[in-house]
Amino acid sequence: MLVAVGQVSLQVGDLEGNRARGVDAxxxxxxxxxxxxxLPELSDSGYVFASREEAYSLGAPCSGNPTLQRWxxxxxxxxxxxxxxxxxxxxxxxxxxxxxxxVPDRDPLIYRKLxxxxxxxxxxxxGDSLSPVGEVNGVRVALAIxxxxxxxxxxxxxxxxxxxxxxxxxxxxxxxxxxxxxxxxFVKAQASAAANGVWMAIxxxxxxERGVDWVGYSCLLNPNGYPVFTPLASGVAxxxxxxxxxAWARDKAIASRNHLLDDRRSDLYRVLARSEAQGEHWDxxxxxxx
Amino acid sequence: MLVAVGQVSLQVGDLEGNRARGVDAxxxxxxxxxxxxxLPELSDSGYVFASREEAYSLGAPCSGNPTLQRWxxxxxxxxxxxxxxxxxxxxxxxxxxxxxxxVPDRDPLIYRKLxxxxxxxxxxxxGDSLSPVGEVNGVRVALAIxxxxxxxxxxxxxxxxxxxxxxxxxxxxxxxxxxxxxxxxFVKAQASAAANGVWMAIxxxxxxERGVDWVGYSCLLNPNGYPVFTPLASGVAxxxxxxxxxAWARDKAIASRNHLLDDRRSDLYRVLARSEAQGEHWDxxxxxxx
Numbered sequence: 244m245l246v247a248v249g250q251v252s253l254q255v256g257d258l259e260g261n262r263a264r265g266v267d268a269x270x271x272x273x274x275x276x277x278x279x280x281x282l283p284e285l286s287d288s289g290y291v292f293a294s295r296e297e298a299y300s301l302g303a304p305c306s307g308n309p310t311l312q313r314w315x316x317x318x319x320x321x322x323x324x325x326x327x328x329x330x331x332x333x334x335x336x337x338x339x340x341x342x343x344x345x346v347p348d349r350d351p352l353i354y355r356k357l358x359x360x361x362x363x364x365x366x367x368x369x370g371d372s373l374s375p376v377g378e379v380n381g382v383r384v385a386l387a388i389x390x391x392x393x394x395x396x397x398x399x400x401x402x403x404x405x406x407x408x409x410x411x412x413x414x415x416x417x418x419x420x421x422x423x424x425x426x427x428x429f430v431k432a433q434a435s436a437a438a439n440g441v442w443m444a445i446x447x448x449x450x451x452e453r454g455v456d457w458v459g460y461s462c463l464l465n466p467n468g469y470p471v472f473t474p475l476a477s478g479v480a481x482x483x484x485x486x487x488x489x490a491w492a493r494d495k496a497i498a499s500r501n502h503l504l505d506d507r508r509s510d511l512y513r514v515l516a517r518s519e520a521q522g523e524h525w526d527x528x529x530x531x532x533x
Numbered sequence: 534m535l536v537a538v539g540q541v542s543l544q545v546g547d548l549e550g551n552r553a554r555g556v557d558a559x560x561x562x563x564x565x566x567x568x569x570x571x572l573p574e575l576s577d578s579g580y581v582f583a584s585r586e587e588a589y590s591l592g593a594p595c596s597g598n599p600t601l602q603r604w605x606x607x608x609x610x611x612x613x614x615x616x617x618x619x620x621x622x623x624x625x626x627x628x629x630x631x632x633x634x635x636v637p638d639r640d641p642l643i644y645r646k647l648x649x650x651x652x653x654x655x656x657x658x659x660g661d662s663l664s665p666v667g668e669v670n671g672v673r674v675a676l677a678i679x680x681x682x683x684x685x686x687x688x689x690x691x692x693x694x695x696x697x698x699x700x701x702x703x704x705x706x707x708x709x710x711x712x713x714x715x716x717x718x719f720v721k722a723q724a725s726a727a728a729n730g731v732w733m734a735i736x737x738x739x740x741x742e743r744g745v746d747w748v749g750y751s752c753l754l755n756p757n758g759y760p761v762f763t764p765l766a767s768g769v770a771x772x773x774x775x776x777x778x779x780a781w782a783r784d785k786a787i788a789s790r791n792h793l794l795d796d797r798r799s800d801l802y803r804v805l806a807r808s809e810a811q812g813e814h815w816d817x818x819x820x821x822x823x
Contacts, residue, residue, distance in 0.1 A: 357798050357801065358797075358798060359796075360791060361788040361790050362789075364790050369798075372801070373801060390791075390796075393728060394728070395686070395689065395724070395725070396685070396797065396798075396802045396805060397798075397801075399685065399686070400801070400802065400804060400805065421759050424759055424760075427723070427724075427727045427757060427758045430720055430723050430724050430727070430758060431724040431727060431728060431758075433717070433720050433724070434717075434721040434723070434725070435685070435724070437717045437720070437721060438683060438684070438685055468721075469711050469717070470714075498650065498651040499651060499652075500651050500652065501650060501651060501680075506648055506649075506680075506684070507648075507684060507686065508647050508648060508659075508684070508687075509806055511647065511662070511687075511690070512686045512690065512805050513806040514690060515689060515690065515693075515799065515802050515805045516802045516803040516805065516806055
């Protein structure tokens with residue numbers, strides 16, 4: 244499956260302009276014969292909200308949502324699956340940082356971001372369930388959004404549920420990175436792709452917004468955790484495309500006797516489902532061999 | 534705390550020579566004023582065993598173990614904590630891929646590798662418990678060995694137990710790495726250090742052994758996941774040293790409203806403690822919004 248990531252310039256509040264730039268990226272992906280295209284997080288509203296009121300004013304329900312309708316029409320016309328983030332006003336009146344996966348001729352699948360970053364906690368309600376895993380052109384696809392990806396537990400859970408390709412709309416705010424190092428957000432994505440043997444298509448944004456710049460690094464990672472093409476440069480809009488081979492992600496065997504998932508010591512991982520830290524301790528006064 | 538990593542050349546079966554090269558690395562760390570030094574995995578026996586019999590013939594019990602005795606004497610004499618891997622013949626008759634943490638004037642703390650790589654599964658019995666977390670010169674230290682580090686669950690668990698510095702004896706067999714990329718083992722280590730806000734001191738080995746070469750990349754990582762000094766080159770013996778500040782690892786707050794551990798959605802992580810994959814699925818015939 245040919246998968247494209249669109250690094251798109253967005254401006255908070257410019258719903259029509261943002262939508263248009265997203266459509267441009269989709270059409271570029273179509274021109275490159277992509278079967279699936281990923282757009283950034285909150286690609287309709289922009290990201291750097293000044294207030295809760297502003298955030299709510301830019302949200303729209305799924306039903307009748309002009310961005311989802313546009314993506315749905317393009318998906319149907321061009322036989323391409325569209326993935327993108329949008330600002331969802333829920334039927335419950337809460338605001339969600341959501342993403343849609345729109346397969347031609349199907350209802351959109353909606354995922355609500357589980358792990359909220361910084362002031363998102365003021366504006367958004369976190370989702371309450373993992374992304375389901377669905378088949379698109381023979382590839383099992385699941386969604387995650389931005390900060391979600393920094394929790395190795397989440398990627399592991401999606402791999403355990405059978406995801407072969409993780410599609411990740413993101414808005415990575417740029418912070419200082421040591422010389423000759425990659426942004427750690429990208430390093431974490433590489434590690435999670437490799438630890439779980441999954442493909443990962445990440446679409447970040449560009450376009451300075453209220454003083455915030457973005458990491459860029461939109462990319463497709465293979466199940467070894469390496470980029471399929473050079474990650475997109477920070478600050479530059481663009482669409483890049485690469486090929487996903489689901490069979491590689493299905494085969495979790497490594498070396499001759501190892502398996503990425505079966506080698507887990509789940510007998511020892513129980514505490515991960517508990518909210519509080521606990522465990523065995525020893526200190527200077529109490530040495531204890533096993 | 535000044536922490537040194539020793540990248541040491543080893544040869545399978547050369548117990549005395551390997552021990553001597555480990556001692557050299559410890560003394561170089563002492564000369565650099567290190568307070569803790571990490572040596573590679575199986576630094577007494579070597580790694581590429583030809584048979585189960587050979588592996589057993591190179592194992593020794595903890596009690597009266599000449600390698601542990603040597604490290605203990607050096608720790609006491611030079612007031613340095615020594616960490617290193619060794620081939621442990623258990624009191625139960627099983628062979629373990631173990632590591633010792635030897636604080637001056639204390640009994641060694643022994644950890645047995647939990648996740649076994651490739652033919653280790655033929656020779657070794659996996660451990661059955663996590664490394665305890667102990668205080669060394671004001672820093673809370675825990676152990677992991679090589680392939681252990683590729684399970685993000687393990688590093689998370691040790692961080693939840695309060696580890697601030699993970700000490701990691703390793704033998705990373707070298708495999709092809711795309712041009713301009715880092716070995717993925719190192720990328721995974723970076724990601725786990727950053728995801729958990731812990732320091733990580735990794736000591737890999739060098740010295741071609743029965744056709745196997747090693748990644749190298751012995752390094753100290755900071756809680757942002759970045760190297761404190763340039764990772765040691767593949768194939769080259771050496772000792773490098775860096776400074777660990779435990780306060781940084783104690784503070785898990787990031788940005789103004791986020792926390793590396795508290796932001797986990799442990800309510801959704803339960804399945805990580807189950808041995809089988811399961812979860813919600815949808816497919817082409819069954820679209821389902823949340």
